[in-house]
Amino acid sequence: MFDFLDSGQYDLLGAFWVTVQLTLYSAAGSLIWGTVLAGIRVSPVPLMRGFAAVYVNVVRNTPLTALILGCSLGLSQTLGITLGGDTFKETGFRLAVLGLTAYTGTFVCEALRSGINTVPVGQAEAARALGLSFFQVLTLIVLPQAFRAVIAPLANVLIALTKNTTVAAAIGVAEAALLMKEMIENEAQALFEVFAVFAFGFVVLTLPTGLLLGWAAKRMAVKR
């Protein structure tokens, strides 16, 4: 039934490995970018707050496909930015990570911002009474507590990101969805089997993420 897997014609594990790599690089990037954005969004400088708010609202409401296509058609093919990638494959991968990071960062920022709201007011007030600056209040007192409160929402963002990496197929990154498209065309008689294999792959990727981070969220939650 699943004999199309034995032919050696398709690099199934390789494709899913690219999906995992896309997820990990974009997750790291968007965690950093999202934290910076959240910091800017609650900063005392009105201009910077405004910039972060506009960025988040614009990017969040743009289709991810448009961002990734924009990276490929706009940045790379028109403006000649390759992000240091030597081959077409390498450049495509990096552009996809860039697009995914820009997009997912907004969701991380919003999750963190709601996490900041869960930290009791007294914490920041006490920190200010000690004479800590805004940056110190944020990085030493508020963010560490906020992060512990948003593990579960961030897990959801990570799961969504894992699924969103398939959009990279639109610019030809050889990840799972692109291989699935190819296999559906070649193995038309085994359509349901092909779909089952890829669906299983994604369940395997997302289920442990949810369980592990769900457990971590409970363990790390601040007891109040």
Add this chain to the structure above:
Amino acid sequence: MSTVLYDTPGPKAKVRNWIYSAVFIVLLGLALWWALGLMADKHQLDGDKWSPFVTDGQVWTTFLIPGLLETLKAGVIAMVIALPLGALFGIGRLSDHAWVRVPVGAVVEFFRAIPVLMLMLFGSALYVQYSSVESEIRPLYAVVTGLVLYNASVIAEIVRAGIQSLPRGQTDAAKAIGMRKGQTMAYVLLPQAVTAMLPALVSQLVVILKDTALGGAVLGYGELLSMSRQISANYSNTIPSLIVIAALFVAVNYGLASSASWLEGRLRQSKKSTGAVVGVAEASDLATGNNSVG
């Protein structure tokens, strides 16, 4: 809360904030200048690349407006089909009978774990092999199928959350006056849950509209984003066309998202209702993967 993070600026802090603002403007200006310079080098800022969007009405009538209508069409059809299906699944998951609850739960969890793009690809291949849908409208069928399969399961979770957000007393009162389970659901719980989940449903529509763009990029559905290729083929203005199209998407989606949070605010304040709301933020958590989270 955010204002608790820093003191109200005094004279010193005000000066410091002005300096930060100035530095930020300079940095932003430099980045913009670099980007614009790069674009100017590749002739993406030339007047004739942008003027079609203002002077040439045909760009709007042949590309942008039909594209936007196709996007809205796929989105609305998907929403209209997914809504009753999702309601059915959502109620099924709350059933007292395990033989209904468990299989429905499995279906919902399965389709929430799979990327929409894969569902669209699967739908497309399904229509090629097992139906006589003509190839011109096949992309629409495939896009709507993918969107319905995914969003019905998300809506199922929204419906479930909506019903569960209602106070326990509603069910108790219905039971006390002798209503059967079906009556309780139809006359007491659902009508209130529909109001409670309205903000979440509107914000889900934004997700659907954004996802239609996938159909344009991968299945050749003629929606708004795919029009950028056609416009730039005529005017060789890749970047301007992408920017204009992204702006259209942002305008529509931002409008929908703002109305969702406006609705949420109104419902939370309203004194008539039970105060049960499935908010925008909860909807985005429900939209992804695992129920086991949190």
